[in-house]
Amino acid sequence: MIRGIPAIMRNPLAWLERVVERHGDLVAFPMPKTPVLLVNTPVGARHVLQRNHRNYTKATIQYGALSLVTGSGLLTSDGEVWRRHRRIMQPAFHHGGLDQVAISTVAAGEQLRDAWDQSSPYAPIDAESAIMRAMLTVVGRTLFADDLSDAGSDLVEAVDRALRQVIARATNPLAAGPLTRLPTLSARRMRSAVATLDQVTAGIVDRRRAQGVKAEDTDLLAVLLRAAGVGSDDAVTTDSQPWMTDQEIRDELVTLVIAGHETVASSLVWILHLLADAPEVQERLYAELDHVLEGRPPSWKDIPALAYTRAVVDEALRLYPPAWVITRRSAAPDTIDGVDVPEGTLVIVSPWLLHRSAKSWPDPERFNPERFLSDSVSGPGPGPGPGDRNPAYLPFGAGPRLCIGRDFALVESVLLLATLLRDRAVLRPAGVSQPVIEALVTLKPKHGLPMALIPRTPVAEPLHGA
């Protein structure tokens, strides 16, 4: 594996594909100090993430590198700290708050349409950076009750800089450990990006402390501040100690800024890319949007009727899972799918591989939303869709560490897509080449994604079954 480091760093997705092609679905790497096991069977992946999750921690290179930016937020922490934080934060992700997510998403989508319209008549804009900023404003409004639009560009840029350093360290074990403390250019870049994140999150907290936390506030920041003893007599405490320190609040805000906008933006960008090359999927999607919305902006209550839109989102998450690799470390010896796993093994599960395996998906490379269409009459709302029945489908992970923002992300994705395309068509401009995938913390198009949104006439054909 050490000899393979340049290849991993150059193109980790191609490297993973080559490994399973040559060595099968359970691959043990002969590493001198740390045993490493790539697990590419649905049963094995679910064993690690779900069935025997207690034996698998996040003490991995991937999460160690990420924690240099997020500290011990929900994504990177383990054990008692993780359990306490998840319990405190879960209510802010309750379904009751999703209508606010819907309102903010549609508002951000309308702004995005304006940006497209203002670029000299229907010229392309870089969908990647525009969607990234839009999703950041949704996170700001819904989770922190704050307007992040002014800080947007700085924040997006700081997150990008920080995460590039994270991935450089995570894909190159030589860059981890004591080397991270050397005053290299990369370390300086990381420090300056983290300083920007610190500054923006401190600003969010200061503004909210000054404004006060009301008993009826249910946004995430209110929940965190209450746990730190702010704004109410019944603050969540144990032995008169607040449940959260200022540092813990900072770590969770940075975690949510990163986990909450970059992932959703990544999935939306790949949806536009896939749609641009699939006229028949566009046609069916537009037929549903015309039928349900009749040209008006969507709202929360339209979601159950937007079943095909949701299937497009699910299928894009299959082909381009933003979290393309998930790692764990075994705490005690175990057996995965018949393979012995010594204590301390670094286990790698890749949704990218599992989602494109011909053993689990017929015609796996094809963009075919139909495979996710529900048989149910009411259509899917937020929450698990029919695709979740396939054990090889893990875009949001599995088990107790399942993404806390899954329903939040699905509402955002369905409604942003519906807002953008309710009377527009997405088009890859002539001369713009296919994007090159860059596997960073999420999957990104290497040089952005220039796309045009052009007005379209309503689809004449009635929707099948409508």
Ligand code: HEM
């Ligand atoms: C399409 C969008 C998203 C995808 C594909 C995604 C994917 C994932 C995955 C795979 C995990 C599990 C990682 C592991 O097991 O190691 C995860 C965890 C997490 N996600 Fe997401 N996520 C998305 C959106 C969001 C959003 C919108 C938020 C917040 C608003 C969020 C916050 C988190 C947090 C805090 C965790 C850690 C949960 C825990 O361990 O308790 N994610 N996400």
